[in-house]
Amino acid sequence: MTVLSVPIAETASASITRRTRVLRRLRRNPLAVVSFVVLALAAGIALLSPWLAPYSVDQTDFARVFVPPGSAGHVLGTDDLGRDVLSRIMLGARASLQVGLLAVATSLVLGVPLGLAAGYFRAWDAVISRFTDLLLAFPFLIMAVGLAAIRGASLGNAAVAIGIAQIPGVIRVVRSDTLRLKSLDFVAAAVVDGASDLWVLTRHILPNATSVILVQATVAIPAAILGEAVLSFLGLGIQPPAPSLGTMLATAQQFAARAPWAAVLPGVVIMGLALAFNVFGDALRDALDPKGDRR
Numbered sequence: 001m002t003v004l005s006v007p008i009a010e011t012a013s014a015s016i017t018r019r020t021r022v023l024r025r026l027r028r029n030p031l032a033v034v035s036f037v038v039l040a041l042a043a044g045i046a047l048l049s050p051w052l053a054p055y056s057v058d059q060t061d062f063a064r065v066f067v068p069p070g071s072a073g074h075v076l077g078t079d080d081l082g083r084d085v086l087s088r089i090m091l092g093a094r095a096s097l098q099v100g101l102l103a104v105a106t107s108l109v110l111g112v113p114l115g116l117a118a119g120y121f122r123a124w125d126a127v128i129s130r131f132t133d134l135l136l137a138f139p140f141l142i143m144a145v146g147l148a149a150i151r152g153a154s155l156g157n158a159a160v161a162i163g164i165a166q167i168p169g170v171i172r173v174v175r176s177d178t179l180r181l182k183s184l185d186f187v188a189a190a191v192v193d194g195a196s197d198l199w200v201l202t203r204h205i206l207p208n209a210t211s212v213i214l215v216q217a218t219v220a221i222p223a224a225i226l227g228e229a230v231l232s233f234l235g236l237g238i239q240p241p242a243p244s245l246g247t248m249l250a251t252a253q254q255f256a257a258r259a260p261w262a263a264v265l266p267g268v269v270i271m272g273l274a275l276a277f278n279v280f281g282d283a284l285r286d287a288l289d290p291k292g293d294r295r
Contacts, residue, residue, distance in 0.1 A: 025287035032283030038276040046094035053087035057243045066259040079248075079262050080255055089269055091243040096225045096273065099159045099237075103224035104217050106163025107170050112213060114167070115174025116201055120182060128171065135168040144227050148236040158237040162227040166220050170213075177212045181205045211288040218281030222274035229270050245270050 026032045045052060054075075061082035069077040069085075076085040118128035135143070147161035181187060187204050195203075231237035232246025240247055245266040252263035 022287045026283060029283045029287070031279050032287070035276040035280040035283065038272065039280060042093060042273060042276070043097065045090055046097050049090040049094045053084075053090050055084040055087045057083065057088050057091050058241050059083060059087075066255070066262070068259075069261050069265075076265055077259070077261050079259070080251065085248075085262060085265060088243040088248060089245070089266060092245040092248060092266065093269055093273065095155060095238055095242070095244050096228055096270070099155060099162065099228040100221040100224040102156070102159035103162035103166060103227070104220045106160055107166035107220060108213065108217060110164075111167040111170025112174050112206075115171040116178050116205065116209075118171060119175040119178025120197065120201060120205065125175075129175075132168045132171045135165075140165050140223065141227060141230055144231060145234065145236060148231050153231075153236050153239050155238050155242075158228055158231045159224075161231070162224045165227070166223065169220065170216060173212060173216045174209060177209045178205055181208050215281055215285045215288065218277055218284055222277040222281075225270065225273055225277075 026036070054073075061078065063082070064071075064074070064078055065080060065082045067074050067078040067082075069075065071077060074084055074086070076089065079085055079088070114128050117124045118132075119125070138146075143165040144158075144161045147164055148158055151157040151161060182205065187200060190200050190204055228237055228244070229246035229249065232244040233250045235250070237246055238244035248266040249263055252259065252266070256263050
C-alpha cells in the first residue's frame, strides 16, 4: 500500500510557519495578552500555593474573627473561624483549576474518539448521535449534580461528573469538524490511494481537527470551574476542611451582611478565572482561523 504523503521537511516547515502566525496574531490582540497573563499568574499561584500561602488553610484564630481586608497580617481579612481568606482563596483556586483540567481531560479522552467515529463512519453516526441527543436532554449542571450525588462528594468525583456532562458538547464539535475534513480533497486522495480508516483518522483528520479541539477545551474549562463551584456550594464537591471557592461562598452567605468580603472575594476569583479562559479561548479561535490570512 502506498499513501500520499508530504516530505517531512516541508510538513515541519509548514507547521512552524503556522505556529509562528498564530503566536503573532495572539501577541497583536491586547485582550489575548491580558487574559494569558492572568491565566499564567493564576496557574503559577495555584501550583505554588502550598508554599506561597501565608497561613495554613486550617489555622484558626478565634480572637480575630471577621477581620476586614487590609488588616495587619491578613491582606484579605479572615472568615467566621478566623482563617486567612487569602490562603484559602489560593488553595481554593488550585482545587478549581485541578477540577477544570481533570474534567476537560475526561471529556476529551472520551468525546474525541466518539466524535471522530460519528463523523467518519455513517453506521456509527446514528448510534452516537442519538446517545449525544439523550445526554443533551439533561442540562449540564443537572447532570453534573446527579452524577456527583451518585458517586459521592470529592474532588475526583466532581471532576469525573463534570467531565461526563461535557462529553456531548465535545462529540458534536469534533463530529462537525470531521464531516468537514472528510469531504476535502486530501482525505479523498488518501482513501483512493488505499489508506486505512485508522490511518486517515489519525494522520489526516485528527491533526487538522486539533485547533477545534483546543478551542473547545478553553471553552470547557471555565464551565468546569463554574460547575465545581456549584457542586461545592451544594455540598457535592470538595468537602471541608479542604478549601474550595464554592464552599467558601456557601459558608460566607450566612454572614454576608457582617463580612461581605468573605463572599465577594471568592466570587470575584471564580468570575476572573472564567472570564480569562473565555476571552483567551475567543482569541485563540480567531488566531487559528485560516481565513484570517485573507483579511
